[in-house]
Amino acid sequence: MRKSHILYLLSFVFILASSCRFNPDMQGPGETALQGEWQQGSVVLQKKLLNYSLYHFKFSCDSFFVSIRSFSKANGGYPDSCVQNGQWSEYAKGVYEQKHDTLRLKGLFSNADLTYKIEGGCFRSGKYEETFKLVKKADSVIQFFPTSSVIPFDARLTKRSSCTPKPL
Template structure:
C-alpha cells in the first residue's frame, strides 16, 4: 500500500523544523572569559546585618568578582546549636563557593559550587552544604564603593563596601 505524498511531506517538514531548532539553540562555549560587570570588579565586604544582635541566625558575606567569575565567603553566626560542634565551632562557621555570574537589568545571578577556602571543590561528606550554590540578588549601586544586595531567598538585604578594586583581564578557558 502506498503512503500519500502529503504524509512524507509532513514528516520531512517536522524533521527539518526539529533540526533547525536544535541547530539554532546550540552554541559553542566561548574560548575566553567574558568581562562581567565593571562596577563589581574587586572585593566587597559586608560588615554587619541590620538588628544582628536580635537575630538568632545571620550571615556576613565577602564577595570577590573577577571578570565573569565570583568567589564568596559566607560567615554564619547562630545562637542555636543546629549540629555537631565540630562543624559549628560554637555557633560560628564559614562556607565558600565559586562559579560564574551574570547580570540582567537589576538582578545578579550567581551559580557555582561550594568549595574550600583554597578554591578546591568541597567533599560532599563534610560539614554543611555541598554541591551547587545558586542565588539571585537584586542589586542597587549606592555609590562607587557601596552596593546593596537583596537576596531573593531572604528578606534581609545587605550592603557591601568595596575593599579592593580590580580590573578584568579575561583568561582563556
C-alpha cells in the same frame, strides 16, 4: 519530489548547524561596576538575631567567589566539630550574570582554597544558586536584597580590580 526533500533536508541541517555553538574558551567580561572585592559590614539588629551571615564577594570578569561567614546563638543541629563557638564559614565559586538590577550567582560549593567541596562533611555541598536585587548607594557601596532572606545588607568595595579574561 526529490528536489523538495533535498531542500527540506538542507534547510534542517542549516538550522541545526546554525543553532549549535561551542562554549567560549575564555572568561566573559562580566560587569565593570562589580569587578573587585566587596565586604558586608554588619547586619541590621545582628545582636538580636539568633542566626545571621556576613558575605565577602570577589568578582573577576564573569566569575565569582563568595565566602559566607555564619553566626548562630543556637547550634542548629550541626556537630560541635563543625560549629566553632557558633561560627562557621562556607565558600562557593562559579559564574554570575546581571540583568538590570538582578544578580544571579550559579556555581558549586567549594573549600577555602577554591577546590570543589565533596559531598558529606559539614554544611552544604553541591550546587550553589543565589539571586540578589542590587541597589547602588554610592560608587563603592551596593545594597544587596537576597531572595533567600528578608534582611538586606550593604557591601563596601574593598579592592577594585579590572577584568583580564583567563582561559577556561
